[in-house]
Amino acid sequence: MTLEVLWEKLADITTKSGMKCGRSDQCNADCCRPSVSGSEPGVTPPEIELINGFLAKQRGFRFYEAGEDSCKFLDKNGKCRIYAVRPIDCRVHFCIDDSLASRPNHKAANLVEDYHSRHDVEFMETELIDSFKFSGEH
Ligand code: SF4
Numbered sequence: 311m312t313l314e315v316l317w318e319k320l321a322d323i324t325t326k327s328g329m330k331c332g333r334s335d336q337c338n339a340d341c342c343r344p345s346v347s348g349s350e351p352g353v354t355p356p357e358i359e360l361i362n363g364f365l366a367k368q369r370g371f372r373f374y375e376a377g378e379d380s381c382k383f384l385d386k387n388g389k390c391r392i393y394a395v396r397p398i399d400c401r402v403h404f405c406i407d408d409s410l411a412s413r414p415n416h417k418a419a420n421l422v423e424d425y426h427s428r429h430d431v432e433f434m435e436t437e438l439i440d441s442f443k444f445s446g447e448h
């Protein structure tokens with residue numbers, strides 16, 4: 311299954327199950343700020359490749375626009391600057407109303423787990439935020 315097909319499946323599942331941000335009026339994209347959420351999205355080499363391809367077409371892309379404590383792709387308005395190619399972990403996280411915990415959905419979780427099990431996700435998990443140098447980054 312290609313990443314694009316997986317994205318479509320995950321979008322279908324989350325839409326049909328009505329998953330959406332439960333505390334959207336209480337947060338400032340907190341899930342993209344490890345210092346607030348206490349976690350980082352996992353990312354795999356094929357996802358990195360797609361992100362790099364996306365970045366290679368951008369002009370004047372700015373990393374860490376939202377501050378050093380955020381994901382390097384978060385802009386100052388709380389929007390993901392690589393939204394079209396964001397990792398699958400970022401596609402399935404929707405907070406419960408009063409918590410940063412994600413709404414459970416076993417179908418989405420199984421698909422993510424299956425994909426991660428076939429890739430080197432552990433290596434990239436800590437690299438997304440801090441040390442991996444993406445295309446155009448210094
Ligand atoms: S998933 Fe949660 S932390 Fe992220 S934007 Fe939605 S409500 Fe905010």
Ligand code: SF4
Nearest residue numbers: 342381383384390400
């Ligand atoms: S890649 Fe985008 S959605 Fe994922 S943590 Fe970073 S800013 Fe948030």
